[in-house]
Amino acid sequence: MELTIREERPDDCRTVGELVEAAFRPLVFSDHTEHLLVARLRRSEAFVPGLSLVAEAEGRLVGHVLLTRLEVVAEDRSAATVLGVAPLSVLPGLQNRGIGSALLREAHRRAVRAGFGAALLVGHADYYPRFGYVPASRFGIRFPFDAPDACCLAAELVPGSLGGVHGTVRYPAAFFGETPEA
Numbered sequence: 001m002e003l004t005i006r007e008e009r010p011d012d013c014r015t016v017g018e019l020v021e022a023a024f025r026p027l028v029f030s031d032h033t034e035h036l037l038v039a040r041l042r043r044s045e046a047f048v049p050g051l052s053l054v055a056e057a058e059g060r061l062v063g064h065v066l067l068t069r070l071e072v073v074a075e076d077r078s079a080a081t082v083l084g085v086a087p088l089s090v091l092p093g094l095q096n097r098g099i100g101s102a103l104l105r106e107a108h109r110r111a112v113r114a115g116f117g118a119a120l121l122v123g124h125a126d127y128y129p130r131f132g133y134v135p136a137s138r139f140g141i142r143f144p145f146d147a148p149d150a151c152c153l154a155a156e157l158v159p160g161s162l163g164g165v166h167g168t169v170r171y172p173a174a175f176f177g178e179t180p181e182a
């Protein structure tokens with residue numbers, strides 16, 4: 001299966017929504033609103049043009065990943081900008097064939113080219129370490145959720161980029177269902 005990873009285009013948005021919904025549909029830990037999250041983030045100030053990527057195979061979209069801006073706010077209220085990876089989706093019938101890996105690796109490359117040094121996410125503790133993610137707590141970064149430490153992850157896309165970055169992750173309002181810009 002020949003795979004192309006490319007930037008999402010405006011006419012992909014509907015199919016991306018369907019794909020994301022399908023990817024999370026079987027998951028019991030999901031609230032099944034990830035496709036709505038993607039739509040809100042696209043319209044938000046956290047959106048970074050060029051960091052919503054699709055995987056295309058045989059003329060159809062089979063995967064998607066979105067990286068958006070996040071802040072890590074320290075106790076002295078200084079804030080560092082990083083990226084949040086959410087969500088990462090592969091069509092159920094095509095999982096475990098390297099599509100998610102290809103999307104995430106390409107997203108990391110493009111993020112570095114766009115000037116970002118680090119990415120954070122809450123996700124599968126068994127999946128993300130292979131891409132360089134480690135518990136964010138090692139950097140002194142906390143997430144504002146009651147999630148297991150092993151799932152609250154951070155990766156330095158540029159070595160050393162999280163040196164001196166610590167505090168609590170501040171998600172944009174769009175993450176919580178608010179759309180102030182809409």
Ligand SMILES: CC(C)(COP(=O)(O)OP(=O)(O)OC[C@H]1O[C@@H](n2cnc3c(N)ncnc32)[C@H](O)[C@@H]1OP(=O)(O)O)[C@@H](O)C(=O)NCCC(=O)NCCS
Nearest residue numbers: 023024088089090095096097098099100101123124126127
């Ligand atoms: C998780 C997901 C993005 C991975 O993409 P993928 O294309 O299926 O995975 P890849 O082919 O790149 O990687 C396959 C490896 O990931 C592992 N893997 C796949 N899904 C996993 C999961 N949910 N948890 C842990 N490991 C997983 C496989 O066991 C396999 O491991 P191996 O290489 O050691 O054999 C995809 O399965 C998916 O869309 N799942 C539903 C939505 C989801 O859970 N998104 C991520 C939320 S954090």
